[in-house]
Structures are given as structure tokens and as C-alpha cells.
Amino acid sequence: MKLGLIFTSCALASTASAFSPAPFVASGRTSSSLNGNLLSTETGKASLDPAVFSRYSDLPYPVDRVTAEYVWVDAAGNTRSKTRTLPAAKAKKLETLPKWNFDGSSTDQAPGDDSEVILRPCRVFRDPFHPRDDGEDNILVMCDTYTPDGTPLPSNTRYNAEQVFKKHTAEECWFGLEQEFTLFNTDQRTPLGWPENGFPTRPQGPYYCSVGPENSFGRHITDAMYKACLYAGIELSGTNGEVMPGQQEYQVGPCVGIDAGDQLMMSRYILQRICEDFQVYCTLFPKPIVDGDWNGAGMHTNVSTKNMRNKGGIEVIKKAIYKLGAKHQEHIEVYGTGNELRLTGKHETANIDNFLYGVANRGASIRIGRDTEIDGCGYFEDRRPSSNADPYVVTGKIMDTIMGPDAPEIAPANKS
Ligand code: ADP
Ligand code: MN
Ligand code: MN
Ligand code: MN
Numbered sequence: 218m219k220l221g222l223i224f225t226s227c228a229l230a231s232t233a234s235a236f237s238p239a240p241f242v243a244s245g246r247t248s249s250s251l252n253g254n255l256l257s258t259e260t261g262k263a264s265l266d267p268a269v270f271s272r273y274s275d276l277p278y279p280v281d282r283v284t285a286e287y288v289w290v291d292a293a294g295n296t297r298s299k300t301r302t303l304p305a306a307k308a309k310k311l312e313t314l315p316k317w318n319f320d321g322s323s324t325d326q327a328p329g330d331d332s333e334v335i336l337r338p339c340r341v342f343r344d345p346f347h348p349r350d351d352g353e354d355n356i357l358v359m360c361d362t363y364t365p366d367g368t369p370l371p372s373n374t375r376y377n378a379e380q381v382f383k384k385h386t387a388e389e390c391w392f393g394l395e396q397e398f399t400l401f402n403t404d405q406r407t408p409l410g411w412p413e414n415g416f417p418t419r420p421q422g423p424y425y426c427s428v429g430p431e432n433s434f435g436r437h438i439t440d441a442m443y444k445a446c447l448y449a450g451i452e453l454s455g456t457n458g459e460v461m462p463g464q465q466e467y468q469v470g471p472c473v474g475i476d477a478g479d480q481l482m483m484s485r486y487i488l489q490r491i492c493e494d495f496q497v498y499c500t501l502f503p504k505p506i507v508d509g510d511w512n513g514a515g516m517h518t519n520v521s522t523k524n525m526r527n528k529g530g531i532e533v534i535k536k537a538i539y540k541l542g543a544k545h546q547e548h549i550e551v552y553g554t555g556n557e558l559r560l561t562g563k564h565e566t567a568n569i570d571n572f573l574y575g576v577a578n579r580g581a582s583i584r585i586g587r588d589t590e591i592d593g594c595g596y597f598e599d600r601r602p603s604s605n606a607d608p609y610v611v612t613g614k615i616m617d618t619i620m621g622p623d624a625p626e627i628a629p630a631n632k633s
Contacts, residue, residue, distance in 0.1 A: 286299070286300045291324045296485055311341050339360055340358075357449060357483060374609040375475070378609040390474055390612075395518075396469065397459055398465060399499070400463050402497070408462065410434030421460050426457050452471075459514070464505075477612050501604040504555055513559030513564060514603070516602040520599065527594055531593045535626075539623070539624040542572045549569060562580070582601050583601075
């Protein structure tokens, strides 16, 4: 289902939606080279000469053929992809896209003596990296992964999430995912805008939603990914510069059910592809700089069911929050690796060991927006998931919990 733009929490309700752990330990500014020397050290310098490359990219495609980039999630939660040529007629609908396979022994997803992993197409997007003007579209295909006998791989977290959402389609659960990410020079040690081997001279404060060359770093990445995601058909609802210099955010959604995971995963793929072009290193690790007063990165998850969006929905929201509170630890366990470094109770987070909820409280685990309180209906925000959290796991787990048995009331933590 495609949803219109949502401007308020519920006024429009009746009209309607890992990179897993960074390859390094977040040891802050003292860490040595984090990932070998895979990338050039020439920071932010795009590796392609557009004049040379366009000689090839400008060539027309055969009219009856399209390219299909099959994207999947690997054992570490990162996206991988490979490309094939398909008859244009077959690529128009999900149902006619063929399954494919890859060598799982090269991605830690299958043993060498039985290495084939099956890719099942789940969701189709337009390919923003290979646009064409002949009326056809090349495509990106989000896939999930199976053994040859049809068993979902352990890394196929989409499968379980889909089972949960299939049980509760009548609830029309919407998710808005806020994806924060941190950009580094290709040395993987120096966040964009930071001095090498040092800290910014000014503390956090001027950078959030900022403008100006002394405040805003990497806007070209966010701008490029914004446009590419919209072109692809991802429902990007906005972007903003973040509190830590070099950190940014985009929001995906609201999307219905399993589609939130599909869209978010594909947006991460697109973000990485763009960082490749710009030769900037991007990590979703939740606490890239541990030492000092620097915000971590999250994947705040905004949630509403049909009943929450309807009149009187605030009572449904509160009940859902009590259920989430009762299962706090279970949720924390699947909300991303390294999250304990981020959920400290400082830097706009609640401590990992405490479950707090409140209206307009950014130090809470769960926040109810001011508008939702005033309107008496709308949505809530789970602020706990980390930036590298698996969106299929997070959305599926939330759905499962809020559809579960009632839990005891919890008093709100509001600053009055
Ligand atoms: P914040 O104030 O926390 O930074 P953002 O504006 O970054 O909030 O993100 C809010 C997200 O919530 C957006 O993706 C938005 O589309 C989504 N959203 C809005 N209304 C709803 C709703 N009723 N249910 C779920 N998500 C919603
Ligand atoms: Mn936000
Ligand atoms: Mn944010
Ligand atoms: Mn938020």
C-alpha cells in the first residue's frame, strides 16, 4: 500500500504508512586503522572521472532488456548485491521475477560443500544508479534468503517478521524509521569535519540541523541519497543534520508492516553505494566516538496501529507502552550491537537498564509526541533501537509485543 505524505499525527489518519556493527570496535580516537587499507586515504575524493565514465553510462540499453540488481542481507547484517540481465517484460512485476542464487560460502551464509543460497525477490525498486530514458526501468530487487530445500537462513530475519505481520494485517501498523549514520574520511578514524587525531574545538550545539561550512559536513551525501531514494520509490520523509558533527539522519515512512524493513534495508544499500561514489566511509555503529560528549546514533522507531491513529487512540498507545515496558530486556537484546555504549542515560537517551516513557521526553525509552497527547491519538516513538539495528527484527518484535497480553500500568516520566 502506498501512503500519502503525513503531516500530523492523526489528522490525516482517515485518509491513509547495519550496516551492522561497524567492522571495528568503537574504541574512539585511540583506535588504530580500523579496517585495513581497503579504501584510498584521499578523503572525500570521488574515484570516478565523470567525463570518462559517461562515455559508457550514456550508451543506450537494448530496448527489451533491463538490469536487475538483486540485494540481500548477509550474515553480518550488511547488504550485498549482484546484477543480472532480464527480459524487460519479466521485470515489471514482483510475481514474474525469477529466484536466483549466490555462493553462500563466500558470505558466511552456507558451507562450502553445499554453498548455494536461494534469493527470493520480495520488493522491487527503480535503480537510481542506472536511470534510462527509453520508457523502461532498470531495477533494484530486495530479496530474502533460503536454503535449496526452502528453509529460511538464520540471517533471514525478514521471514519471521513477515509471519508476525501476516497475523495482524487488520491493525494496519505503520512504522517511521529514523536512520542516523556517521560519515568518516576513508581512513575510517576521522569523522567528516573533524581534525585528524583530534577533537572539534567547539562542543556539540551548533551542528544539529546546521548550515555553514564550519557546522555542516557531508550534506552532499545526504542530498544525493535523498534524491536517489525518492527516485527508487522509497518513501523518504525527510533528512536532517545531527548533533555530532559528521552525523546525519534520514527518515523512512510511514510504511505499512514488513514494507518498513524492506524500504529501510534498500535505503541503507543506496546510502552505501553513494558513499562509494563519494569515497566517504559510512558507519551505522551506534557509538562511533566513545570518549567525550558526542552523541551516538540510533534508529528511532515510530509506531502506530489503526486504533492508535483513531479517536481515543492515546489509551491504546499507553497500553502498548506498558507491554513494551514489561519486555524491556527482551527488546534491548535485539535492538542492535554496541547499543550499550549509546544508551547511557546521557546524550538524549535513557539508560539501557531503565524503561522510561514520557510526553516530549527525549531522555525516555519511549516518547509520546506533544501533538499525539494534544490530539488524543497518533503514534509513539521507541528511541531504543540503535542505528545498526535490524529493521525486520525491530518492527516484528514491536508488533509481536504490542499485540500480546496486557501488562501492568507504568507511571510516565515527564518533566513538568
Ligand atoms: P523526531 O522528532 O523524533 O526527530 P522525525 O521527524 O525525525 O522525528 O521522524 C518521525 C517519523 O515518524 C517520520 O518518518 C514520520 O513519517 C513518522 N510518522 C509520522 N506519523 C506516524 C504515524 N502515525 N505512525 C508511524 N510513524 C509516523
Ligand atoms: Mn528525527
Ligand atoms: Mn535524530
Ligand atoms: Mn526521533
